[in-house]
Each structure stands twice: as C-alpha cells, then as structure tokens.
Amino acid sequence: MRLPSWLSQHLAALRAVLVLTVLLGLAYPLALVAVGRLPVLDGRADGSLVTVGDRTVGSSLIGQSFTDADGNPVPRYFQSRSSAAGGGYDPTATAASNLGPESVVDRLSTDPADSTPSLLTQVCARSKAVGERDGVDGRRPYCTPDGVGAVLAVFRTDGLTGRITRVVSVNQVAPATPFVSTWQGIPVEPARPGHDYVAEGGVVTPVRGEAPAAPAVPADAVTASGSGLDPHISPAYAEIQVGRVARERGADPAAVRRLVRAHTAGRALGFLGEPTVNVLELNLALDEELPAR
Incomplete structure (x- = not known):
C-alpha cells in the first residue's frame, strides 16, 4: 500500500534532517577536532599559548x-x-x-560615568600620552594641546549662514581654556556638561591646528x-x-x-x-x- 504523498514528503524531510545532523552536527565537528590534535596543529588548536x-x-x-x-x-x-x-x-x-570618522563631539556629563569621549578625543588623548611616555611629539591634526578633539560649535544667525553669534569649544569643559581664544572675532567659550550644542543649532567645525601633517606617533598607537x-x-x-x-x-x-x-x-x-x-x-x-x- 502506498503512503499518502504528504506523509512520504514528511518522512523524506525527517530522513534528511537525521542524515545532515549526523554529518554536520557530529561527524564534521569530530573530524575538525581530530585534525586539530595532529602534532603540527595541536598548539594552534589550543590557542597558541606561550609558556x-x-x-x-x-x-x-x-x-x-x-x-x-x-x-x-x-x-x-x-x-x-x-x-x-x-x-x-x-x-x-x-x-x-563602532565609532567612525564622524565621531568628533564628546558626550559630556556632570557624572563622569555618563561621559563618552568621541573617537577623535580618544585618538588625541592616546597620542598625547604616547608622546609624553616615549619622548616624541604627540601632536596630531584636529587635536588640542590638552589631548581632546579640537572642535567648535559655531552658531550663526541663519543656521548655516549669516553672522556668527556664539562659538563653543565642545570638547573642553571649564576650567579648561579653549584651544583658541576667538573664532572670526567672536570669543570662544568652554562647553558646559549636559548640553547638546549640535541639537541647539551649532555647526560642528573641526580645527586642524598647527600639528605636523605626518604625526610622530603612528596610527596603530592611537587606534x-x-x-x-x-x-x-x-x-x-x-x-x-x-x-x-x-x-x-x-x-x-x-x-x-x-x-x-x-x-x-x-x-x-x-x-x-x-x-x-x-x-x-x-x-x-x-x-x-x-x-x-
């Protein structure tokens, strides 16, 4: 007696599951473990440990x-x-x-645990630390002398255009002194924790500064x-x-x-x-x- 077609299909699917489970769930992993125990490969399989x-x-x-x-x-x-x-x-x-090139503005909070440095500030801080530790020039473009991202929030009367009304060094909190005292004739003020100057309408403006184009501290030292x-x-x-x-x-x-x-x-x-x-x-x-x- 022939089985109904729906039952035959389900039995075929069940056989495929069983065969694939044995091959891919048991035989294949065991084969890889066995290969990993070969004398030439066992050290790498164990994590290339150094003793x-x-x-x-x-x-x-x-x-x-x-x-x-x-x-x-x-x-x-x-x-x-x-x-x-x-x-x-x-x-x-x-x-x-997961921080990219556009991560240039720090998240500043009165609680240090809630503050998050941008990728730019992390790079600047590491470069400054390496420079001091190893006696080389730790300066980098777009970094302040105190080791944070040299970034301004520039406020204008018409958003992106118009007269500049206010300038904030967004990564420097008082009592830090802004890395530039004025920007196009407007005094630069330090940032205040808890403020999102970009959301408030400030245009993010990184400032290159006078650091050498080829920093003495290599890229892998700061990333x-x-x-x-x-x-x-x-x-x-x-x-x-x-x-x-x-x-x-x-x-x-x-x-x-x-x-x-x-x-x-x-x-x-x-x-x-x-x-x-x-x-x-x-x-x-x-x-x-x-x-x-």
Missing part, C-alpha cells in the same frame, strides 16, 4: 596589556595598541568601538584593531618605544633594536598587509636577554 617554564604567560595570537595593578603602562616593556574588547583584550567580548585582540604593533610604533625600554633596562638601544628586528614578521606571502611586531614575544625576549637591572 615560560611551567607558567602560561599569554597567547601569540591574542594581545594583552603590559600594565601594573593600577592600569599604568610598565615602562620597561613595549606597549601594545589599545583594545576595545571588553575591558581590554577580552576574548569573550571581541569587538571594535584599536577591529577585533580588539591584535597582538601586534607596527615597526614604527616599536621604534619610538626603543629609547624608553632601553633606558628602563639599562641596555644599549642597539641591542633592543636587534630584538625588535628579530621579532618583526614581514608581509604575508610577501605582499599582503604590513610588517608587524609581536609584543608578547618581544617582551619575553627582553626579559630573557636584557633583564632590567
């Missing part, structure tokens, strides 16, 4: 911060780039900040990677840190540069990406060959 003696100190694939208990950079170590993954380099919260877990920095960022690391360790800068070169990887396949320096591996080599005196 010193019997102690696991990190992963060659996941970055980490080299800071003290208070979150301050440890001067004798090369510093990684910033991370937007959770509290920093959190593999369970890998992500970027986070897309994943938030990048363990590498550029050779340029490593180079500006050489003097500080050598001084803190009482070592010859040439010896530190030699270790940087030894831990610099070239472009993938010879032409993809840029050369990179693995910060963890470099710092471990420093502790082994040039321990702090």
Whole structure:
C-alpha cells in the first residue's frame, strides 16, 4: 500500500534532517577536532599559548596589556595598541568601538560615568600620552594641546549662514581654556556638561591646528584593531618605544633594536598587509636577554 504523498514528503524531510545532523552536527565537528590534535596543529588548536617554564604567560595570537595593578603602562616593556574588547583584550567580548570618522563631539556629563569621549578625543588623548611616555611629539591634526578633539560649535544667525553669534569649544569643559581664544572675532567659550550644542543649532567645525601633517606617533598607537585582540604593533610604533625600554633596562638601544628586528614578521606571502611586531614575544625576549637591572 502506498503512503499518502504528504506523509512520504514528511518522512523524506525527517530522513534528511537525521542524515545532515549526523554529518554536520557530529561527524564534521569530530573530524575538525581530530585534525586539530595532529602534532603540527595541536598548539594552534589550543590557542597558541606561550609558556615560560611551567607558567602560561599569554597567547601569540591574542594581545594583552603590559600594565601594573593600577592600569599604568610598565615602562620597561613595549606597549601594545589599545583594545576595545571588553575591558581590554577580552576574548569573550571581541569587538571594535563602532565609532567612525564622524565621531568628533564628546558626550559630556556632570557624572563622569555618563561621559563618552568621541573617537577623535580618544585618538588625541592616546597620542598625547604616547608622546609624553616615549619622548616624541604627540601632536596630531584636529587635536588640542590638552589631548581632546579640537572642535567648535559655531552658531550663526541663519543656521548655516549669516553672522556668527556664539562659538563653543565642545570638547573642553571649564576650567579648561579653549584651544583658541576667538573664532572670526567672536570669543570662544568652554562647553558646559549636559548640553547638546549640535541639537541647539551649532555647526560642528573641526580645527586642524598647527600639528605636523605626518604625526610622530603612528596610527596603530592611537587606534584599536577591529577585533580588539591584535597582538601586534607596527615597526614604527616599536621604534619610538626603543629609547624608553632601553633606558628602563639599562641596555644599549642597539641591542633592543636587534630584538625588535628579530621579532618583526614581514608581509604575508610577501605582499599582503604590513610588517608587524609581536609584543608578547618581544617582551619575553627582553626579559630573557636584557633583564632590567
């Protein structure tokens, strides 16, 4: 006796579900686990962990911060780039900040917990901090000397045109002094927390300033990677840190540069990406060959 067509169709669908479940839900994952346990691949499958003696100190694939208990950079170590993954380099919260080039106005509040710096201010603050820590020029275009975005809200009588009636440095709160005292003859005032000057009609006006077109602090020193877990920095960022690391360790800068070169990887396949320096591996080599005196 032939089964009704609707029942035959349902049985065929059920068989397909069972077969695909066995193949894709069991056989395929188990096969990948088995491949990952091969002698050449097992280290990568376990997370490419780096050990010193019997102690696991990190992963060659996941970055980490080299800071003290208070979150301050440890001067004798090369510093990684910033991370937007959770509290920093959190593999369970890998992500970027989702802030783009138009993020130039800070959200200012009387409660510091409710204040949110724009991407521009984050870049400016990081560049200033790196410049001070490593003894280089930390100035960048569109940044104020105190390390926030150099952005004005310009109010005009007719919105976008007409006579200027008011100018506010939107990222600087009193008692900070505005980075320019006047704008086209109008005194510049500091911002007040809780005010949305753009919603109030101010035209956002970034000011380039007199910073060099090619900043001494490289881009990867002031931005986070897309994943938030990048363990590498550029050779340029490593180079500006050489003097500080050598001084803190009482070592010859040439010896530190030699270790940087030894831990610099070239472009993938010879032409993809840029050369990179693995910060963890470099710092471990420093502790082994040039321990702090």
